[in-house]
Amino acid sequence: MFKTLIPATLALAAALSPWAASAQNSYPSKPIRLIVPFAPGGSADVVGRIMAEELRAELGQPVVVENRPGAGGNIGGDAVSKAPADGYTLLLAATGPIVVNPSLYARMSYDPAVDLAPITLIARDHNLMAVNPAVPAKNVKEFIAYAKANPTKVSFGSPGNGTPAHLGGELFNQKAGTTMTHVPYKGSGPAMNDLLAGQITVMIDNMPALLPQVQSGRLRALGVASETRASGAPDIPTVAESGLPGFTVTAWKGLMAPANTPRPVIAKLHNAAVKALAKPSVKKRLVDLGAEPAGTTPEEFGTLIARETKSWAALVKSTGAKID
Secondary structure, rough: OOOOOOOOOOOOOOOOHHHHHHHHHHHHOOOEEEEOOOOOOOHHHHHHHHHHHHHHHHHHOOOEEEOOHHHHHHHHHHHHHHOOOOOEEEEEHHHHHHHHHHHHHHHOOOOHHHHHEEEEEEEEEEEEEEEEOOOOOOOHHHHHHHHOOOOOOEEEEEEEOOOOOHHHHHHHHHHHHOOOEEOOOHHEEEEHHHHHOOOOOEEEEEEHHHHHHOOOOEEEEEEEEOOOOOOOOOOOOHHHHHHHOOOOOOOOEEEEEEEOOHHHHHHHHHHHHHHHHHOOOOOOOOHHHHHHOOOOHHHHHHHHHHHEEEEEEEHHHHHOOOOO
């Protein structure tokens, strides 16, 4: 079940040494880059821009979003892992590049668990299953019947090979007995554009990207791919309720920095991010997008990353998905 976790951060700041406190006071002294490892328009981009705006307000320096898409998020993650560990280059971390890709890619140019430092979990994302309105199915049960009746016609889009949206579609095929064709894109935005145009049939992707299109009537929601309904869209049933029991695919967004970034810098970024996430206005923006605001200590976020790296490895193995 999704829970909002906004832990206290004052103890962390109080524990810093005089030297650390001094380092905190001098940081930041110039603009910060926030690298989003996906194309503009997707959920990572939306959440990244919200956080950039709030971090600027908290830290007093511009936070510039830089989209670095490609290789399922690996290009952006690699760029941050090789940046100077000074707090001026950050990563909008997401489930795919951080905990899925290590099992999916035969070779990676960096190790997320070693080369990046956790700062905080930003939010947990509900995934939404949505179709173009031209598709006759009004719920998951009807969609499964439609997909089985049109085995060569139904396709699902994703932000790229190996992303949670890709694996979620493959898992849906497994559980529902369908044979949807996967169509990978370079980000959620391009995939959604083709879904809106009717070039693909369905997407199972982060709700922040899809929900506004559902609310406008340009897409039809079939179900939320979570154990519970989303706080921001309580009228949309879960996929399990709508016709496929046991199907869940969840994701998250977080904030990370290059490994070896000084502890006081991590602490200042953490405090700023958690303060922002505690604001009612920020909570509302995220909830309205279909996300559940979080806010954890770096250690808690690191534990989550280690745990989910193992669980996603099991899903990758079960689907047989691999990328050279």
